Amino acid sequence: SQTIHQWPATLVQPVGSPLSLECTVEGTSNPNLYWYRQAAGRGLQLLFYSIGIGQISSEVPQNLSASRPQDRQFILSSKKLLLSDSGFYLCACQNGYGYTFGSGTRLTVV
């Protein structure tokens, strides 16, 4: 079965600082991977998805970027964080007809 490792669990960053969140997957190969954000009181917003190494699709224009340097590694980045980037970030891996989610990163931009 798949396991998703996502870190860090919590992060407090100042406005204007860079960001790097990492997600790695075990137990599968060539997975479809996703980054979601859940803002306070909101649903799950799809940010990026990837069907393979170096293949990234963005769902919404934003201050963030994603990369997939290895088959089972998915990275979410920003060069300069905004206050509006605060939220709960989730990495997900396609698992049959559904997803397996990571445990999430709580990002607070101050």
Place this chain on the structure above:
Amino acid sequence: DQQVKQNSPSLSVQEGRISILNCDYTNSMFDYFLWYKKYPAEGPTFLISISSIKDKNEDGRFTVFLNKSAKHLSLHIVPSQPGDSAVYFCAASAPRGSTLGRLYFGRGTQLTVWP
């Protein structure tokens, strides 16, 4: 454009009673539906699913009903327990060839089960 809608942001139910969470969708291409449960500061976990060839799927206390003509599904929890208190997300997917199996999520319903 929200293709999966959960119009009730919250639901409060007494322990032991039935909880009914509703979900509507607009895309007739959706053929597989899932419910996820999410506790605070954790990732969502899969709860139950249903294929469009069925109208009901049951797993213990959880039953999902699908009404394709109405583009509506519901999750029934009987009996409800305090540990069921969480946010429930409805999700749908279309055949793989069209959208790579991507899930479309509703905004979630916060269920609170009180003693």
